[in-house]
Amino acid sequence: MSQNAAAAAAPAPRSASPAQAAGGRHNEGHGRRLTAAFEALESFPALAESRNRLLRVVGQERVSAGDVVAAVESDVALVISVLRLANQVEGRTRGKVESVVKSVELLSPEAVQSLASRARTFDFFERTATWDAAPERFRLHGVATQRAADRLATETGYDERDRLMVTALLHDIGKLVLMHAYPGYPGQVHGQARTPEERIHRERRELGVDHALVGGVLARRWGLPKAVASAIERHHADDGTEDSAYVRLADMLAHYAQGSAVSPTELLKCARIIGLGPAELRTVMYDLPYPQTGRNRAIDPCPLSARELEVLKRLAEGKVYKQIALELQLSTSTVRTHLHNIYGKLGAVDRAQAVLLATERGWL
Known part of the structure; x- marks a missing residue:
């Protein structure tokens, strides 16, 4: 953005404003100050803990897109960096990526890891003169x-x-x-x-x-x-x-x-x-003051079939095998087979863990 454009975005301030106290008397000077501020935002830091959590998530053997999205969305600087990178990728999505979810779909875990590794960081206990708190x-x-x-x-x-x-x-x-x-x-x-x-x-x-x-x-x-x-x-x-x-x-x-x-x-x-x-x-x-309620976003692809999801939904409602079998017009042995497959696909050891994992991923 040019200095003239910045000036157009910001008309001259009133006589008693901080802008004039700082020395800006004309639109041109006003624009220069804003342009310099825009450039300073290029180095806006991520919270160190946010950056470290993102690095841990993308460094796992099995990377969950949902976990990556959650880690990025927790920090202003990380969101900005990931969105900007995704919108620079050549192709039909260039300049059209509106969310971190789509950005993570487009970028490889290695690209996100590299971006996070290079990010400037801020720590509440180690402030810098540039941004303070x-x-x-x-x-x-x-x-x-x-x-x-x-x-x-x-x-x-x-x-x-x-x-x-x-x-x-x-x-x-x-x-x-x-x-x-x-x-x-x-x-x-x-x-x-x-x-x-x-x-x-x-x-x-x-x-x-x-x-x-x-x-x-x-x-x-x-x-x-x-x-x-x-x-x-x-x-x-x-x-x-x-x-x-x-x-x-x-x-x-x-x-x-x-x-x-x-x-x-x-x-x-x-x-x-x-x-x-x-x-x-x-x-x-x-x-608002209480823990978040409501349905989680389904970001990771669900590994369960439609029938397995129907079984798991009823399991989450506290229904027993016979009730589930009756509602879905299945045999109890078929319900057990579905549950065995569900546990395997989710890496769960019992029904409680299966319901918890599916709920956290937004599949229920």
Whole structure:
């Protein structure tokens, strides 16, 4: 992205803004600061523990795609790196890979391992002057928003759940740009603003631009697909739909779960956009502090046949061999044979472990 493009994305700030205090007086200077900040994000570090967990997963003898996806999706920098690499692969998918799931399907475990090995890392106990504690604060809110978005997607049956995990985690990347470009951000810019709406209004007033717009520009600079960049750019828009609406509501719910102020009116208005009424929203808000519930995503291919899955589903419901045989119109010996095959395919030693493994993989 050119300096002129960066300047166009960010009009000149008001007279009392941190941008001017830092020396930016014209759009051109404003653009240079943003361009420098975009370049600084090229070295944004992954949490050391996230990187190490990913290396352990891809280094296993039998690599599970689901485990790789979970390890990558836990970290902002890893998601960015994997998505960017996948979108650079030549072919019909170039520039169209919208999720970590598709990225992991496209990239070899060796490619992911190499990427993780080269990643810069951040450790809470070993801070650097460049980012201080910003990566960890950013990750905590990103993961909280991602978790809330996944809960909303489960509640509504949203089809683009895999892509939503990316857009929810990366929704605030524009804040990292502004933080690097203006030393007074966010404290001097947000001032006494309490809710997300108040803070975005202050950004537009003080800087002439907001973190959502800047984040969209950065996502496009990275070559991420239009749907991802658009969701990031519009996650504070009143008329947002699909991912942007889910992320906006999830962002508010993450602030709510962390004890920060949110607007009840905006919560309800945004919930209605994705098809949730007050009763459903109350349920989601009540559930958020507790362990995640709902169906896991089926990422790894299921090794079980359709009939074996039917048997295992009934086993998970606590039914005995005779009940299963009667419902499926099979003999009890056939049910036992199916269960023997199920245990073998899943590497399970008993029914409890088989049900647990299948549930964790999203097959039940």
